[in-house]
Amino acid sequence: MLDEMKELKDFVLNNIVAYCDKCGTPYRRKDITVLYNTTNSLVVQLTCSKCGAKYVVQLIRPGNAAQKVPVITDVNPDLIADYIAAGPLNYDSVLAIYKLLNKPRITLKEFLRNLNKEVSKTRKPIQTVQDLLKL
Numbered sequence: 001m002l003d004e005m006k007e008l009k010d011f012v013l014n015n016i017v018a019y020c021d022k023c024g025t026p027y028r029r030k031d032i033t034v035l036y037n038t039t040n041s042l043v044v045q046l047t048c049s050k051c052g053a054k055y056v057v058q059l060i061r062p063g064n065a066a067q068k069v070p071v072i073t074d075v076n077p078d079l080i081a082d083y084i085a086a087g088p089l090n091y092d093s094v095l096a097i098y099k100l101l102n103k104p105r106i107t108l109k110e111f112l113r114n115l116n117k118e119v120s121k122t123r124k125p126i127q128t129v130q131d132l133l134k135l
Contacts, residue, residue: 005034006029008034008037008042008044009029009032009034009044010029012032012042012044012046012057012059013027013028013029013032016057016059017046017055017057020046020048020050020051020053021053021055022048022051022053023048023050023051023053025048025049025050025051027046027048028049030049031046031047031048031049032044032045032046033045033047035056039061040060040061041058041059041060041061042058042059042061043056043057043058043059044056044057044059045057092121093118096115096118096121097115097118100114100115100118
C-alpha cells in the first residue's frame with residue numbers, strides 16, 4: 001500500500017504538476033494527499049508547503065487526461081476522503097434529508113443524529129457527523 005501511494009505521488013509529480021502555480025515552490029510527496037483512486041480516476045489534493053495554496057487534481061484513466069482546480073478551503077483532506085468513500089447520495093437519502101429539514105423546531109444535534117441514522121440506511125455513514133454527535 002505504501003509503495004502504491006509513493007508511485008501515485010511520483011506519477012503526479014512527474015507527469016501532472018511539479019510546482020505551485022501561486023509561488024513556484026516545487027511540490028514534494030508529503031504535499032500530496034490521495035483522496036480517491038480507482039481504475040478509472042485519481043483525485044489528489046496538493047497543498048503548497050510555502051504559501052499554503054491548495055489544488056485538487058483529477059486524472060481520468062485511461063488516457064491520463066488531467067484537470068487541476070484551485071481550491072479555497074479549510075477542510076482537512078482526510079474529511080474530503082471520508083465523504084468520497086461514503087459514496088453518492090441516492091434518492092432515498094435526499095428525501096430523508098428533505099423531510100428532516102422540514103421538521104419544525106429541530107435542534108442541530110437532533111438533525112445530525114437523525115440525518116446519520118436515515119442516510120446510513122442506504123450508504124456508509126460519515127465519521128465526522130458521528131463525531132459531531134459526541135459534542
